[in-house]
Amino acid sequence: MNPLFAFLPNRFTRGAVRLLGAASLAALAGLPLAVHAQGAWPNRVVKIVVPFSAGSGTDVTARLVAEHLSSRLGQPFVVENKQGADGLIGAEQVAKSTPDGYTLGVIPSSAIVMNPALYKMPFDPMKDLVPVANLAGVGLVLGVQPEMPVRNVAELVAYLKERPGQLNFAAGSTFTRLAGEMFKHATGTDVVAIPYKGTAPQVTAMLGKEVQIVFDPFLGLPHMKAGKIRPLAVTSASRSSVLPELPTLRESGLRDVVVETWIAVFAPAGTPAAVVDKLRSEVAQIMALPDVRARLAGLSYDVITETPEQFSQRIRDDTARWAKTVKDANFKLNP
Template sequence: MHLRPIRVALAALVLWSGAAGSAWADYPDKPIRLVVPYAAGGGVDNISRVVATELGARLKQSVVIENRGGANGNIGTEYVARAAPDGYTVLMGATYLGFNRATMANLPYDAAKDLQPVARTGRAPFVLVVPATTAIHDVAGLVAWMKANPDKASYGAVGAGSPTNLLFPQNTGTKPVQVLYKGGSAALPDLLAGRLTFMIPTASEVVPLVESGKLRALAVTGSERFHRLPDVPTMGEAGVPNLELIGWWGMFAPAGTPQPAVKKLSDAIQAVMAQPNVIEALNKLGVEAAPMPTQAFTAFYNQELKTYADVARQFGLKVE
């Protein structure tokens, strides 16, 4: 006797689902804003511009870059986290999301709850580099020099709690002095001049300097060698364990963005990142095209958040 109400309810559900799907059939029907939480000309911005051009062509709508820099990415990220979840305001996020959440207190957004991972775009390892003028040619030589010269060893860092920067001294039994900078571009001149012993920035920041002979790469993070530096060993190969974190970039939408919009963006990004011209353009920037669709990227992102949180607890890094 209850079959008729059930059938009516099911029919209504089917009609509602169809209407919801058809409402997004024409998405996007206006330009999409891709917020870059850093200034123009930096690594995140350069990668975003490569992706935006081809993504716009594929979606048949403009993807407009909007730079909202400041507070180590937090200003632009908060803007997207608070934006309408309609698929028309998205973020080019990166490794900083995990780092900031783990080390900064009282952030105005929660990177785990306020953002919807859409798709990963690229990745690059961190690279241990020293000035090319130094007599140090490998990791063992660097470690030996730092142990022999503990009062002279130093490294440049952007943010006090970068896990790679903290784990490398711990895992090698060294105690270099950390020198903080507002950005990699501010630190590199001191490294080139020999005022710093080493740095461990992302490959996209230093590959051109390594290839031009101004810096010497001693090792890369990750579980495999980097294609732009095939002769440079991984940290593991160089005898330094547990340094497999890599830098990455990916697109995020505000939490609550409808899944049809998320899927359409993700599918388009997968196609764009497979294009030879995009792969080549990113390669020139020292970045490997490494797309991940929404589900895989979400799992990857959640693991990244956990890893950064674990390191922050290990070193007592939460900043008030």
């Protein structure tokens, strides 16, 4: 008799062995099916949370990627807009979702690297989100009134230092306001921020001669081409494909001034590595498509290609840079 069943009466031994043997076989037979089911991502609808309104640059980018993911992976990728608090509400929803690959976020950098310096965060972007893939980015254009006697950044800085507190820049958003503050601190100049309710109104203010300087997210591009705003440089780390003739601020001598927003795919921490790897691979292939690049170029975005390690380092560097800018400017959001 099998010693495992020595405690059983003889009449039960054969039945017990048969029963346990059958159960073991059933468990073994079912194991590959369970593993297969767990690995068959996606097998239902995937929700992509966008923490800004429909029609925004982040939303348009998310829908473009979602369309291609749906086609390539055979399951619907559905965008859900969850705006509010500079992207904080939607980003928090992603961070606190079940990490099964069925809730993702397409989130702009401000909600990840700027908000920690401005808000009491209900989650930790570094710990509670997995950076899957950076998609695209755009900087700002530093522009001035065309009648100003400056044609490059060095001349602008010299002009401002001769006139402390006499000139101003348009601040249509937290992002453009802090871009101006970073520029001021790096150059040791005194320029007054004039608040506006949006980046479109700040372009209107430039055209109306209400302000002398603007940090513009390419909304004023037609006016720059028409000579109504003089562009001097871009604030991104590399030159823009939209205005390739313009130098970056780094090239202009301001090595520590990099202001750009990027849009990326994130997943909740704990999402299976196989899902993250598959999604990362699919997104990389999508972003290499000519039609995708052309569509993003129409929004003044440049596709970003970087390794996961480079993306993670970018997040750390940008978080530190914005924290320093907010502290240096003693900047606080209006209550």
